[in-house]
Amino acid sequence: xxxxxxxxxxxxxxxxxxxxxxxxxxxxxxxxxxxxxxxxxxxxxxxxxxxxxxxxxxxxxxxxxxxxxxxxxxxxxxxxxxxxxxxxxxxxxxxxxxxxxxxxxxxxxxxx
DNA sequence: TGGGTGACCATAG
DNA sequence: ACTATGGCCACCC
Numbered sequence: 001x002x003x004x005x006x007x008x009x010x011x012x013x014x015x016x017x018x019x020x021x022x023x024x025x026x027x028x029x030x031x032x033x034x035x036x037x038x039x040x041x042x043x044x045x046x047x048x049x050x051x052x053x054x055x056x057x058x059x060x061x062x063x064x065x066x067x068x069x070x071x072x073x074x075x076x077x078x079x080x081x082x083x084x085x086x087x088x089x090x091x092x093x094x095x096x097x098x099x100x101x102x103x104x105x106x107x108x109x110x111x112x
Numbered sequence: 113t114g115g116g117t118g119a120c121c122a123t124a125g
Numbered sequence: 126a127c128t129a130t131g132g133c134c135a136c137c138c
Contacts (some may be wrong), residue, residue, distance in 0.1 A: 030133095038133035046119055063120065070119030100118055112114040120133085 007037065011045040012052060014106050018060045022104035023088040023096060025064045032106040046070060059083040066099030 001097040014029050026039040026046075033042075035043045042061075049056040049072070063069045068091065081091045092096040 008133060027122095030120080038135095040118065041120090041135070043119040045137070049119095058119080061119080064122090068119090073119055114138105115129100116138090117136085118134105122130100122132090124129085 001065075007033070007041065008045045008048060011042055012054070012056045014051060015046075015049070015056050015058065015061055016054070016076075016112075017106070018057060018104055021089060021102070022086070023060045023062055023064055023066070023089060023099070023102045024104045025066075027064055028105050028107065029061070032110065043070070047073060050074075062096060062099075066096035068094045070081075076100065093102075102110065 010033050011029060014032060018024055026042040029042045030037055030039040046056075046058050049058045049108060058070065059074070061070070068080050068084075071077050071094065073081045081094070084091050084096070089102055096102060
């Protein structure tokens, strides 16, 4: 069992816990899983999220500025925004409006 | 062994 | 709003 596969699963599990209509960023997930792994690794994990049997709501993960930087990795560049808007998140110019309002921080919401 | 890259982040100017 | 840097860490030459 490769270590990075475990890391993938941990990332996917956290992403699946994001409530509908809420969003988070790569850094927050990396921090929640332990700062040892940088946020780049979270993005790397998301790159593999589409291949998962259990679906991962990757559209709820954006960068720290609330920008939809991962949109080009979806089936179509519009899908990410469409999924978000369908959940009530307003997206303007590839950026989430009132990002602070929708932001969901696992280190705070999943306090152990 | 080393360089380039990336769905990132923080700080500085 | 923009670029530039440095850090991050796994991957692929």
